[in-house]
Amino acid sequence: xxxENQETEAQFESEEEKQDSQEKNSNPVKAEExxxxxxxxxxxxxxxxxxxxMKRLQKGQKYFDSGDYNMAKAKMKNKQLPxxxxxxxxxxxxxxPTPQDLPQRKSSLVTSKLVG
Amino acid sequence: MAGAGxxxxxxxxxxxxxxxxxxxxxxEADIISTVEFNHSGELLATGDKGGRVVIFQQEQETxxxxxxxxEYNVYSTFQSHEPEFxxxxxxxxxxxxxxxxxxxxxxxxxxxxxxxxxxxxxxxxSERDKRPEGYNLKEEDGRYRDPSTVTTLRVPVFRPMDLMxxxxxxxxxxxxxxxxxxxxxxxxxxxxxxSADDLRINLWHLEITDxxxxxxxxxxxxxxxxxxxxxxxxxxxxxxxxxVYSSSKGTIRxxxxxxxxxxxxHSKLFEEPEDPSNRSFFSExxxxxxxxxxxxxGRYMMTRDYLSVxxxxxxMENRPVETYQVHEYLRSKLCSLYENDCIFDKFECCWNGxxxxxxxxxYNNFFxxxxxxxxxxxxxxxSRESSKPRAVLKPRKVCAGGKRKKDEISVDSLDxxxxxxxxxxxxxxxxxxxxxTNNLYIFQDKMN
Numbered sequence: 001x002x003x004e005n006q007e008t009e010a011q012f013e014s015e016e017e018k019q020d021s022q023e024k025n026s027n028p029v030k031a032e033e034x035x036x037x038x039x040x041x042x043x044x045x046x047x048x049x050x051x052x053x054m055k056r057l058q059k060g061q062k063y064f065d066s067g068d069y070n071m072a073k074a075k076m077k078n079k080q081l082p083x084x085x086x087x088x089x090x091x092x093x094x095x096x097p098t099p100q101d102l103p104q105r106k107s108s109l110v111t112s113k114l115v116g
Numbered sequence: 117m118a119g120a121g122x123x124x125x126x127x128x129x130x131x132x133x134x135x136x137x138x139x140x141x142x143x144e145a146d147i148i149s150t151v152e153f154n155h156s157g158e159l160l161a162t163g164d165k166g167g168r169v170v171i172f173q174q175e176q177e178t179x180x181x182x183x184x185x186x187e188y189n190v191y192s193t194f195q196s197h198e199p200e201f202x203x204x205x206x207x208x209x210x211x212x213x214x215x216x217x218x219x220x221x222x223x224x225x226x227x228x229x230x231x232x233x234x235x236x237x238x239x240x241x242s243e244r245d246k247r248p249e250g251y252n253l254k255e256e257d258g259r260y261r262d263p264s265t266v267t268t269l270r271v272p273v274f275r276p277m278d279l280m281x282x283x284x285x286x287x288x289x290x291x292x293x294x295x296x297x298x299x300x301x302x303x304x305x306x307x308x309x310x311s312a313d314d315l316r317i318n319l320w321h322l323e324i325t326d327x328x329x330x331x332x333x334x335x336x337x338x339x340x341x342x343x344x345x346x347x348x349x350x351x352x353x354x355x356x357x358x359x360v361y362s363s364s365k366g367t368i369r370x371x372x373x374x375x376x377x378x379x380x381x382h383s384k385l386f387e388e389p390e391d392p393s394n395r396s397f398f399s400e401x402x403x404x405x406x407x408x409x410x411x412x413x414g415r416y417m418m419t420r421d422y423l424s425v426x427x428x429x430x431x432m433e434n435r436p437v438e439t440y441q442v443h444e445y446l447r448s449k450l451c452s453l454y455e456n457d458c459i460f461d462k463f464e465c466c467w468n469g470x471x472x473x474x475x476x477x478x479y480n481n482f483f484x485x486x487x488x489x490x491x492x493x494x495x496x497x498x499s500r501e502s503s504k505p506r507a508v509l510k511p512r513k514v515c516a517g518g519k520r521k522k523d524e525i526s527v528d529s530l531d532x533x534x535x536x537x538x539x540x541x542x543x544x545x546x547x548x549x550x551x552x553t554n555n556l557y558i559f560q561d562k563m564n
Contacts, residue, residue, distance in 0.1 A: 028448035033396045035451040043397070053342050053364070057295055057314055060208045060233070062201075112168045113137040113146050114556055115190050 163213025
């Protein structure tokens, strides 16, 4: 009798497992969503909403305030202004965008490599 | 024209040509941003991130090579757009060519429209194969002659010269877009065209640069209420009053310019209802339509969203008539695709000449063809390895999970940096142009 019970228990467990994996398979997207929420718990509730779209509309926006720049230069006197990090587009902390930080806007005078 | 591939009567795609540098170190300027055949298919234009346009021309078929159609060789290249800085708005304007659209040919010259984020330009490409010689007052090298040395007069004549192809900007359509232009489309009246940015669509006359009419404006009075943007727009191929535009929420609106001057109210709204049980954080993002294209016959339109291609019958708004999964296996990768921004990649799609097959790109330099009617699909790869002249391309298969068969590639091995966003199909023949990041591949069907 005990063997019978054991067998049924084993069967029951494997059915549960099957159900779990079926759920995952039938909705891999939900699993991905759970992964994302676990990594970034503060992620906004409205992913396609305003924040994301506003970022898209503001592409290309550069910030430079000549007042801030000159005040900072005066304060620092002989020292260097904090320079931009490797990612020049990211403005953080004390960093003030300077003319040196703007990427060089040289047009391509070189012929396209598709012509070679 | 036969179908996409497979079977004895069907097309076998062969490598024809590849353009561009082989090295892996890709300069940003060399990233191809648009590919477009002209109306006859004789010319193929590409635009890149550096603002340059390169036009290839198909060689006339020679008797000596009956086994392949003419090759595409460089015809003209020019700098279409330059980088700009709008000091008033502190806005950097990229020179990247977003779209090129050819005008139908009316005379010996060719015309195309090219656009970056803010400015559309009409370019004239013309050939010069004769030049005047025998001036009285000028030497052959251009120096002026002293009139007192002229003793006899002659009539200058035109003599043949080596072909020179010149590109000149004929019109500049500027300052009409606050947001970034994503589409341009020439009307079938061949007099007007539309340009669309994230929130507005403008109508231009090809001859008039100092004004354009706003025909669609979805900017909300309060920007905080912004929920969707325009992602693509196109004029109907033969109804000059009809246009469609797609949105970031997966809807397509058809507008009739006869109904009102401002087409904010759509004539038709195409939207597939979503199964609420499938709703997730990613739903809206992956439903965003990245491209919309009318079929050549004007009866259908095709849309591309992140995972699928849908074909809509213009007479049925509530759901597409056909849906093709491009890379369904990515559903289980959406988290990482969101983190590396790939989920925002904008893939384009195109029809073949008789609307029987559609094509779109994917990752790992794979591209996909869907044969309507036969419900067959094909995955091919644009790679240097399969670039031997006239080599038949081997179909590829991605293994989603479980046991990987011998020639399959597993989802985890896919290179998400190798994306094919831009493809074009010759208007009549089975010739396709496929752009990888910085290379242009041309494939043809095998001719026996």
